[in-house]
Amino acid sequence: MVTDARMRFYRCLGGCRKRIVTGFFQFVLAALLPLLMFPTAMAAGYDYQLSPQKIATDTYVLQGSQQHFRINNGGNIQNVAFVVTGAGVIVWDTGPSMLYGEQFRAAIATVTDQPIAKVFISHHHPDHVFGNQAFAGDIEIYALPATNKAFHQEADGLSQNLYRLVGNAMSGTEPVPPTGRAEAGSFSLGGHEFVLHALSGHTAGDLSLQDVTTGVIFAGDLVFNGRAATTPHADIGQWMQSLDYLDALEFDLLVPGHGSVDDGRKAIFDTRDYLSWLVATLQQRAREGADMAEVLTVKRPARFQALSEGKNEFQRSVAHLFPRYEEALFESGAATTTHD
Amino acid sequence: MKALVAMLFLVVANVQSSERPGGLLTENAPIDDPLGSSAWNIMYNVHIPGARVVFDDRVIVMAPTSAENPMSVPVMVDASALSDVDKIILVADFNPISKILEFYPTRTLAKLGFRFKIQQATPVRALVHTSDGLWHMNGAWIDASGGGCTAPSMASGNADWASRVGQISGKNWLRGHNMSRLKFQINHPMDTGLADGIPAFYLEQLVIVDQDGAELGTIKPFEPISEDPVFTLDVHATGSMSLWGRDNNGNIFEAPLFPRS
Known part of the structure; x- marks a missing residue:
């Protein structure tokens, strides 16, 4: 819920901005006209150059830049991953934009002909969820209820902000909410045993996915590796508890939300160290x-x-x-x- | 982008000023702007027209490089390296209402922390007046493009805001001989008056007085100051103090300022 005073201020901002934007348009319309005539050509112009890296049996990671959102990284600052089970592909997060989602799907298709079975969303931040558009439709996109709730409250604002920061690579992106409800517990698919862990602290809903068969855990943004943690929706106390929880699990490889895959506990330790400080x-x-x-x-x-x-x-x-x-x-x- | 916005601002400002007798841009500021803002001449003519002004790096403006929460951008001005400061004006060149506050450090350090609402990337400029009549200026650019995960916290969404108006809280700390650090918050909507149908409603005077009722310092906030504002200042007093405030609707607020911890 937005407070009255805040809404008032935003309305003010909207009004002021509209006048500037209108003037701006008149000013540069002529210059932009040729470009406006070929919007699809422009949109197709951003190539994320995605290349899945195999980190374990059936398991692939696409690692993003360690920067903040910038025009020159197209918003690709996060890690996404997928697991090719014997009965379809499990997708972990969808990336920052529609174009990213589309190119992510194309990259999966270079590895396997199998259809996508399920998509899981770690949390509601835009770099992890705005590729949903490319998967929505016949594929179920699962997220924790708290993630769904936060997405519905904030997706529009986050989207506007991302358009401003990232620009052209966002072309055509619209926030598409998760469709399914993720719950803590285990499930098996195509010879892989998975466990979902419902945690919190980085946001109100942080999902982690453990592949018991391969010993890989996908930790989402509860773990940062080599990059300062972000805290816009953080509850640090809960976050610390979630890190302790993850630390107590059995795994061989940890895929953090940002940064390199960790073959030990260092990324968990470092994240805890930074947050404590x-x-x-x-x-x-x-x-x-x-x-x-x-x-x-x-x-x-x-x-x-x-x-x-x-x-x-x-x-x-x-x-x-x-x-x-x-x-x-x-x-x-x-x-x-x-x-x- | 900054330059483009600044250019548009100037065009708009020129049109507006040409409608007024005399115009606003009749006089060039005596110094170039070290912050490189195209609005400096306007700020000069609006806030300190005709005055002598120098750039002075003894005036320190602490601010974030980017405004994470545009509703509450923390700034501290520190001109305590100058002597005989009697007035400080804070302005944000590209805010729709440029003046943020005036501060009169009667018996305080020439140093004040506050938070304000930002509309777009802008310099925040401190104009510091010394008793010899000279203005000393410095400032900092704040980018307001925000962060990717930027989302204002949705706290304080209370329907009972009216009953909270004027509530004062805070704390003070002993800072050496005859000196206290004072930090306080007053609940107030601080409406800018720029939104349709919602009139300006903001605190316009805050006076800190000592136990004998003598003035220690005065803050005159303007519309851009954040909702439920927080102020930090260092006063030359250690006894009991109190705060007297008034908003533009005539509400008077009074409260003692906290036992020291």
Whole structure:
């Protein structure tokens, strides 16, 4: 639910923006006309150059860039994966755009002729779910109920933001919600034993998929490897519990939401290490009375300097987390209100 | 993109100003803008017309490089390296209402933390006035394209907002001899008045006074200040203090400012 005040502000933004956009259009329409006449040619222009890497028996990963969303990466900043069972393909996340989804399907077809049996969505963030369009229709797309709920609340806003950040590669992309309800538990398909784990902390609904047969676990964005974790919907306490939960599972290979596949527990350890430091630092600065803008300048320890997007994600996390730590310390004044 | 937006802004601003007698762009600012903003001349003519102004890197503006939550962008201005500061104005060149606040550091450090609503990428500019009549200017660009996972938190969606207006909370910290760090929040919608049918409704004066009722500092917020605003300042006092505030609808708010921890 959006507060009244926020809606008011957004309406204001919409109005202001519309005037600018209209003027802008008149200004550059002539220049853009030839391009507007060939929109499909433009859309087809973005090639993600996807190339599935085999990491285990029947198991393939497509690893994205470690950057933030940029025009030059087409929004491909996340990992997706698929498992070719004996009875159809299991798809893990669908990527940031319709074009990505289409090219992901084409890449799967270069590996196997089998049809896609099920799609699973790790969580509702746009880089993992906006390729749904290319799979929707006859294929069931499963997500946790909390993921579905968040998707319906936020997909439009996330989509607008992604169009702005990524641009042309988003052409034609519309948010398509998951269709099926994922639940914790095991299932088997084509000789593979799978277990779904319903977790949370990075968002309100974080699904992990464990392939017991191959010893691979797909952890989604509960685990980042070599990149600073993102926290816009985070509950750090729950996130820590989920990391402990994952750490206790048996697996040989872990596919994180971002970064390289890990053949041990290092990515889990590193994610926990970063989040622990983040919370401790923000709480400490709040206790000391720091202003939010002063916290932006905190120096990150040497061991986090190599993380991709380290400075940007820290500043974003200050915006997400600091106000709640700060307000937790506030005392109420006995205010009196009068009218002139 | 920034340049393009700035260009359009200038065109719009020129049209508007030509309708007013005298116009707004009659005088060129005496210095070039170190921030490279095309709106500097307009800001100069609107906020400190005709005044002497210098660029001064002793004025520090702390702000994020990108606005993750456009409803609440944290900024701190620190001009405490200058002596005899009597007034600070904060402006955002490309906000529809450019003035964010005025601050009078009567018995405080010339240093203030606040949060504001941002419309698009813009410089945030501090204009610091010293008692010799000179303005000292510095600022920082804030990009407002947001992050990919940007989603404003949907908190405080309470139907009972009216009963919360004016509630004050916060904390203070002892900072050496005769100095306290004071941080407080006041619940207020801070409506900008730019949305159809919703009039401007915002805090316009906040005065911090000591136990004898003498003024320690005054903040004059304007519409761009965030909803339920938080302010941070360092005051030359350690005794009990209180806050007196007024909004543009004539509501008066008063509260003691917290025992020190």
